[in-house]
Amino acid sequence: MKKDRSKSRRPEPGSVVKSGPQRTCAGCRKSLDQDLLVRYVLSPQGEIVIDYRRKLPGRGVYTCFNHECVDTAVKRGQLQRSLRGGQVASTDVLWQALQEQVRAKVLSLIGMARKAGQVVSGTRQVLSEIRSGKHFGLLLRASDLSPAIADKVDKTARCSGIPCFAPFGKEHMGQLLGKSERGVVALKSGSLAVSVVDELERLDKFAGELNG
Numbered sequence: 001m002k003k004d005r006s007k008s009r010r011p012e013p014g015s016v017v018k019s020g021p022q023r024t025c026a027g028c029r030k031s032l033d034q035d036l037l038v039r040y041v042l043s044p045q046g047e048i049v050i051d052y053r054r055k056l057p058g059r060g061v062y063t064c065f066n067h068e069c070v071d072t073a074v075k076r077g078q079l080q081r082s083l084r085g086g087q088v089a090s091t092d093v094l095w096q097a098l099q100e101q102v103r104a105k106v107l108s109l110i111g112m113a114r115k116a117g118q119v120v121s122g123t124r125q126v127l128s129e130i131r132s133g134k135h136f137g138l139l140l141r142a143s144d145l146s147p148a149i150a151d152k153v154d155k156t157a158r159c160s161g162i163p164c165f166a167p168f169g170k171e172h173m174g175q176l177l178g179k180s181e182r183g184v185v186a187l188k189s190g191s192l193a194v195s196v197v198d199e200l201e202r203l204d205k206f207a208g209e210l211n212g
């Protein structure tokens with residue numbers, strides 16, 4: 001099932017998701033929920049940096065999470081003007097930083113899920129739980145699994161309607177859990193899994209735009 005990525009990410013009417021404060025994108029000038037936007041601030045060195053988790057102090061400027069809006073905002077000098085003459089090394093540097101920060105957020109969400117006992121890991125363990133009817137909110141499979149196993153995991157995920165992503169290698173997946181290599185990590189259904197899926201979908205869409 002292919003999702004329509006062009007749809008707005010605003011919550012459906014009647015959804016329980018609360019909408020946060022609205023901010024304007026410096027690229028397309030649309031006003032959107034700040035959760036859907038990327039925040040930029042001025043570093044002490046006078047450089048414009050991404051503040052994806054919106055934790056850095058100071059004045060912030062926002063863009064949508066896509067290349068077009070970032071590009072427009074930089075080329076028209078909107079980011080630079082709003083952040084008092086701050087400099088942007090290049091949009092490539094911004095994109096790189098953005099992807100790194102999303103990955104870091106994913107890691108921290110998985111860490112939270114692990115502390116909350118919402119993580120099951122190990123290829124055999126996860127596949128056997130799915131076969132016995134357990135539903136997960138998300139599967140992460142290592143990007144460097146053998147093709148045959150990767151295919152098996154992908155098929156199982158598809159058939160069970162579980163979102164499946166491969167953003168990290170086996171070793172990295174193990175480190176996430178403080179263990180040795182892990183081929184598959186599953187998150188139980190719940191708000192943490194939903195948040196991780198959200199971030200990984202953004203990352204996939206963003207990488208797709210770069211390669212497309």
Ligand SMILES: [Zn+2]
Pocket residue numbers: 025026027028029030063064069
């Ligand atoms: Zn925009």
